[in-house]
Amino acid sequence: MVQSGGVLASIILGFNIAILIYFIAINSNYFILLAISYFSVLRYRRRIEHEQWRRVIQSPLTIPVSIIAPAYNEEFTIDESVKSLLMLEYPEFEVIVVNDGSTDNTLGKLKTSFNLPPIPSDIEERVPCQQILGVYRSPDYPNLVAVDKVNGGKADAQNAGINVSRYPLICIIDADSLIEGGALLRVTKPFLERPEKTVAVGGIVRIANGCTIEGGRVVHVGLSRAWLPVIQAVEYLRAFLFGRCGWSALNSLLIISGAFGIFRKDVVIAVGGYRRGSLAEDMELVVRMHRYLREQRREYEIRFLADPVCWTEVPESLRTLGRQRNRWQRGLIDSLRIHRRMMLNPRYGTIGMVAFPYFVFFEMLAPVVELSGYIIVPISYALGIVDFPFFALFLTVAILIGVILSTGAVVLEELFYRRYPKTSDITRLVAAAFLENFGYRQLTVWWRVKAFWDYFSGKTAWGKMERKGFTKT
Numbered sequence: 001m002v003q004s005g006g007v008l009a010s011i012i013l014g015f016n017i018a019i020l021i022y023f024i025a026i027n028s029n030y031f032i033l034l035a036i037s038y039f040s041v042l043r044y045r046r047r048i049e050h051e052q053w054r055r056v057i058q059s060p061l062t063i064p065v066s067i068i069a070p071a072y073n074e075e076f077t078i079d080e081s082v083k084s085l086l087m088l089e090y091p092e093f094e095v096i097v098v099n100d101g102s103t104d105n106t107l108g109k110l111k112t113s114f115n116l117p118p119i120p121s122d123i124e125e126r127v128p129c130q131q132i133l134g135v136y137r138s139p140d141y142p143n144l145v146a147v148d149k150v151n152g153g154k155a156d157a158q159n160a161g162i163n164v165s166r167y168p169l170i171c172i173i174d175a176d177s178l179i180e181g182g183a184l185l186r187v188t189k190p191f192l193e194r195p196e197k198t199v200a201v202g203g204i205v206r207i208a209n210g211c212t213i214e215g216g217r218v219v220h221v222g223l224s225r226a227w228l229p230v231i232q233a234v235e236y237l238r239a240f241l242f243g244r245c246g247w248s249a250l251n252s253l254l255i256i257s258g259a260f261g262i263f264r265k266d267v268v269i270a271v272g273g274y275r276r277g278s279l280a281e282d283m284e285l286v287v288r289m290h291r292y293l294r295e296q297r298r299e300y301e302i303r304f305l306a307d308p309v310c311w312t313e314v315p316e317s318l319r320t321l322g323r324q325r326n327r328w329q330r331g332l333i334d335s336l337r338i339h340r341r342m343m344l345n346p347r348y349g350t351i352g353m354v355a356f357p358y359f360v361f362f363e364m365l366a367p368v369v370e371l372s373g374y375i376i377v378p379i380s381y382a383l384g385i386v387d388f389p390f391f392a393l394f395l396t397v398a399i400l401i402g403v404i405l406s407t408g409a410v411v412l413e414e415l416f417y418r419r420y421p422k423t424s425d426i427t428r429l430v431a432a433a434f435l436e437n438f439g440y441r442q443l444t445v446w447w448r449v450k451a452f453w454d455y456f457s458g459k460t461a462w463g464k465m466e467r468k469g470f471t472k473t
Helices: 007-048 053-058 078-086 106-114 154-164 183-193 227-249 265-270 281-295 318-338 346-364 366-383 388-416 423-435 440-456
Strands: 065-071 093-100 132-137 144-149 169-173 177-179 198-207 212-214 217-220 260-264 301-312
Touching: 007 227, 007 301, 007 346, 007 366, 007 388, 065 078, 065 154, 065 183, 078 093, 078 106, 078 177, 093 106, 093 154, 106 144, 132 154, 144 154, 154 169, 154 265, 154 281, 169 183, 169 265, 183 198, 183 260, 183 301, 198 227, 198 281, 227 301, 227 318, 227 388, 227 423, 260 265, 265 281, 281 301, 281 318, 281 346, 318 346, 318 440, 346 366, 366 388, 366 440, 388 423
Parallel strands: 065 093, 065 169, 093 144, 198 301
Antiparallel strands: 132 144, 169 260, 177 301, 198 260, 212 217
């Protein structure tokens, strides 16, 4: 360090050291999660290596599932998504597509493509939702139901689906996503193994951009030619393969993706369903379930599995991606604020003492600290308050460790799942793990920092998500 007089210089120097310690702490936690995830996935893969899934399908113990797919302006992807759902390998299930007051032709395409006439309905409101305008059932597809309702947002549409559903397990997915044929069977297996404890299970979400889709199925896995979806593929691998795997192994998982998760319906109803108006209804519900079950002193498990796969289309423009990341951050802030009494509260066990503080300090506040570092450290170097070794160390912590962690997620993918058949695809993923640190990472930091201003100024809009639809050839 360069000695520089003055109180201001001392404050700035102290701030630099605090940022460096924070970066070391956050990345140390990432490495710990990566190690936990590796051994957790290794044990799971060994356990299911000789699993006879056909026997599980034929088991009389298999629990019926209601699949709920909220849809708002999804006319470009709705046909493929519903076809994908109807072809799932599962003994007994129903598909409930909830049209949440779409302004495009989503409902019309559903009615035409699947021959859906209206049916009389008398629906009990077990969780609150906006008015249901009509229910449609297909004579050609007896397990397909379409619900038309007044627009109320995604959480409200999910609640409407719960009210219409018939079965004890509910599977929540995005209507713009595709579930692999055996994914539902795999994601429900913990409910068969530990029915008295399992209350929710999430599957992995993978990027469909660049894949070939035929008849509602991913028939060839590939990467987009554009770099933006490839970088997001790395992000998703990092978030799921060592983020959620690690927290699941600690039974402290706070998020089950709204794109693909399955829940015990009685528990969801007991906590009041999805919180309407929430910006992160998936995370908020899971945190509320933890809170409710801990307060009831019940033993339970909320798990993540990395082999039940859901494919989704990600943004290909920076504008759309920025709106998405802004909303995700606002949702994170909202969920943590609502349940802030859990913070460092021993009543909630590892949720309150470990997971909640982690998400507050290393997820919610991370973009603020990182942006501060990008501003303060270079200024300190330019003013001579810190010397070159400190400046170089900061850059190493901020960039190199991030590359190592992202590459680690790609290595986990290649070791255990090998979804990408081409060596060139793995090479591009590793390259993206490096490139994301130069421009892309800084953009996401800015979008997430801006989310604080938007959240506390009362912004609740989701923002329009522009989609191209799945590639079919």
